[in-house]
Amino acid sequence: MSEIEDLLRADLRGKTPYGAPQLDVPVQLNTNENAYAIPEDVAAVVERHLSQEIRGLNRYPDRDALALRGELAAYLGHGLTTEHVWAANGSNEILQQLLQAFGGPGRTVLGFMPSYSMHPLLARGTGTGFVDAGRGAGYTLDADHVRSAIAEHDPDVVFLVSPNNPTGTALEPEVIDAAHAAARGLVVIDEAYAEFARDPGASALNLLEGRRRLVVTRTMSKAFAFAGARVGYLAADPELVEKLLLVRLPYHLSSLTQAAARGALACAARLQAEVDELKHQRDRIVKNLRAKGLPVADSDANFVLIGGLRDAPAVWRAVLDEGVLIRDVGLPGRLRVTAGTEKETTAFLDAVDTVMQQRPELFEENK
Template sequence: MTGLAELPLRPELVGEQPYGAPQLDVAVRLNVNENPYGPSEAVIAQIAAAVTEVARDLNRYPERDAVALRGDLAAYLGHGLTADHVWAANGSNEVMLHVLQAFAGPGRTVLSFAPTYSMYPEYARDTHSGFVTFPREHDFTIDVDAALAAIEQTRPDVVLVTSPNNPTGTALPLEVVVALVDASPGVVVVDEAYHEFARTGTPSALELLPGRSRLAVSRTMSKAFAFAGGRLGYLAADPAFVDALRVVRLPYHLSAVTQAVARVALANATEMLAAVDRLRVARDEVAAWLAGRGLEVADSDANFVLFGRFADRHAVWQGLLDRGVLIREVGPAGWLRVSAGTPEEMTAFTQALDEVLADDDVSARMP
């Protein structure tokens, strides 16, 4: 059989591995920030009925621009948005890829602030875009003066900022977003994949869209909506921004099935989002528990907690896995990330971590 090394691969892809968190068959999976509470039987029945209906026309191409779905997404977001202000794709990953295809590319630069979402450099790589990062502060916030200096230095075509940030959970004040937009020569995208989990009073960059044609706000249904398997991400922006994404999207990129089941989920938004409050509580409780064990804990507005710091974080991660608990080895050196889960899952995690921390071989903290 031909090996990968024998194929004429693009040079920058040589030695690269496919992105993705480990998908392991363990009892407790707290590594990819999923909502552990699935849809009710009533919603499942509605989804099945919707799929049955569209199956009658699967010999035909789907509605190419998903206008009805985009209208439903606009209604969910509010802020006076319409279908013309919203774009949808197969997860926020594809949305971001569309953004870079439209506004980045060869000879252009994407700027972000590290640590942040680990897919950003891959979007840049796959669109032949330059990618640069500047560091966040020690508490993972973004210093406005440092950010403006970074923009002045790099003159980026795309700025990607995440709020709440992944993997730290840090929310971004709106005045920082305004400063970035005002200073940037290109477009600014605020990735709000985890916004529904933010604490009460945390503002959304959606408030800033009027009059800012180079600002976009991306969301996903994978997290709070308990719809990770449905693969639906979306973005809100000025209609001209959306038109730019329509230029680069592949024909019929959203299947009729995806559009139908996403509309069912949106029609049942109250139920699909019912577990958000429970997950906020679980997040805050595990953060307090971790701090009580003497660990450093990043302040989080998402459905996960970043904690550390360990001299050998992989040993801690492996110790948890050996006890049937899978979390994420991601972010700055010495830190780990755990998703908020059910009470049973969080109990399993805390019990397992207590055992791991009691093991002198893996518990050493970084100074």
């Protein structure tokens, strides 16, 4: 062990950081980004917002991001106000702050893997124990499974993801209701992909009223094509939001981030056109892969989990050799692909055709 490793917290020794490959290939469909660049008219609005901030950068930003939170609340609707909403640098930071305030040493967070790979890492970083209660056949999650896992582990925080990454499937509202009824702790619904749901009205935001321990996290990284800006947020009971101020760094959200986010939010309706197109490409992937004989579940996100692969790592490599980067999420026989522009999606589907023709042995027989 090196001297530095020796100094490290014992629970971090020998661990590896989050690391989706960032390879320079023509078609990148591996990190569930929005495939579209910011449209020119939206970029002009964001630029205007940013330029108004530059001369004031000698001052710290609004520590409580009040204007941004108010506009996020208006975007979410459901009668939410500034006090119900909190914002941070990506929903990753939101989730981290939730664990800093409501998890921590001696406490546990319950998750249902396979799900978002950062959840266990955020638990580790905040010294919170992570318990994985797994999922049912075909990675489904029902209310009974959630209820019995909560009864068994008595978690301080429950993480549910809807639509789930990497499966793309959304949770039934009964599952969320059952989790909140069974748990004594926080129930966090990670809705990073909510805008891509086939029924966008199905959000857990509908369940917030009267459920004070329920938290819905969202991000501008996906639907707003704003992954590089790092803006995530949550909606919850105002008292819960207030408690997060105990753990946030002072001035955690820069003036530029707040301004850029407000510019993009002003263009929400315009950006929705690209979300609709990505949903169309996602459904096209599902239909096309099924026609090729590959089992694929319907997706409510901007990505699809592909099944029927005999050797998923070899298919990943072969598709990469065709110039298309997708994601090996470590599930046997499965790979995940993000919906791209029409051209990128066509490149992916063509790459799969080529690999199926040239290497049929990599796919299940009766796929």
